[in-house]
Amino acid sequence: MLLEAKNVAKHFGEFRAVADANLTVAEGDVIGLIGPNGAGKSTFFNCLAGDTEPTAGTILFDGQDVTNASTETHARLGIGRTFQVPATFEDMTILENVMVGAFMRHPGRADARAHAEKIIEMTGLREHAHLRARSLGTPGRKRLEIARVLATGPRLMLLDEALAGLTPGELQQAITLVRRIHETGVTLVIVEHIMEVIMTLTARVLVFNQGHVIASGKPQDVVKDPLVIEAYLGHGHGKRARKRGPAA
Amino acid sequence: MKEATTSKIAWGWLALAAVFLVYPLVFQSAFFRDIGVLLLLAAISASAWNIVGGYAGQVSVGHGMFFGVGAYVPLMVFTHLGWPPLLGVPIAIVVVLVLSVIVGMPTFRLQGHYFSMATLAVAELIRLLVGTWDFAGAAIGLSGPAIPRGWWDLTFTSELPYYYIFLGVLATLLLVTWQVQRSxxxxxxxxxxxxxxxxxxxxxxxxRTKLFALMLSAAFTSIAGSLYAIKTGFVDPESGFGILVSVQMLIIAALGGAGTLIGPLIGAIILIPLQTATNTWFGGGGSGLTYILYGGIIVLLARFEPGGLVELWNTYAPRRWRSGSHAP
Structure with a gap:
């Protein structure tokens, strides 16, 4: 397994943001994490990225315990992440932003630049390469975040609502980009609210609600799960779904 | 397009270097040469501060501690050991490197303004301690060689040799910063x-990045302090570790443009003649004017352009003259 999270829990005082969450990700997988707002998926995601230390449980990456490892160590091992609100380096150009990521595996300036240019080409940011990041709109920033992480040469990419806030046209382009990244051999874990993304890209989905994983499986099956429907639509809707029985 | 901008910038730097090289030959009076030396010293200090404060964004409000150590150690080795002050320069660098690790290691674990507060507190603490330390001349301070024993004492009657030594140090510092910013x-x-x-x-x-930035910045600030003490032949707690020493570096870099190579130089070119003019016109009665000037600059920068004059230029100058990386 590339990533194994066992019984991961995160408490903030009395509040249990995540309770006993388990996840296994094999090399080449595309996994989706979904759930209503405040369900605990982002906290779990931050635990996987090394941004938040779990209260309990263990996280193994390629057999190595990374439960309490720093974010930098995660990046060096090959775990890259994007942020829900893009955290681009505003005063640096697009090329410079991507070079920061490239420097991790290419310490020389010329090497880093060549690698960054390749990534910029792949992510469709070439014509903006010498503009400052602050001049980009939301879709551009999200694309830049993906490019920056790609430049670090990750084996596992954690995408935190990287496709949210895009127009239908931009969304299709972004889905194509994520597919292309997956084809290069990068494993993906995606937190997303847009079901189109989850249904199109992921092979397996984990559904969070109130800190617990309430369902997991193929996206087509999970969306029909009464517990999932209840989590999204509220008490009563799940019961009605159960009465109707599984959809054909 | 980018090559053209780079070439324009290179020509700009060459022109600036030429102006600095001929300045003391054109303005031969001691007054103007003194302004030139002060300007270069301020540019060195601000450029050194700029490494950690401008590029790495860790705003030190107590860089006077490194300047002060750099100023005191050469005069200490002269006073107590009879060595040329020049030999104190590398010793001072070692001391400030240790000091920067002591200040940086605990404070860089935290984010936000803790580093700024820590630098301010440590600089004030050192100033108070040095003011009561007899070995460092206490409140009276220390003096350098009044009569040179040889060229190695670097005691000259003319401003000219100091001017070119300072210019050499500034050029080296800018070259190092340029290399560093590309790495x-x-x-x-x-x-x-x-x-x-x-x-x-x-x-x-x-x-680690923040700590290395602080160490590099501290080393060059210490050299600035040493140059000041060797040239002036005197240092006391206020001129070495005083709050104005720290604030001046910050204001000059911020005025020109913190985090840019040219910013501190532009800041020094504007502020030092202005400061000299106010001091000359108002004499001793206007000694508080420097504080007013600094305060006014802080208010203007905070209100209109925190990025300083370089950013102002990049925003409002004709596009073909801007520095390439700015968005349309």
Missing amino acids: RFGYYMRAVKAGERAAKSLGVPVR
């Missing part, structure tokens, strides 16, 4: 300034 370390400093969380997620060793 991985330079990119990492700017990433840390822009966002620590995002930088960490890209494998940037944030604490």
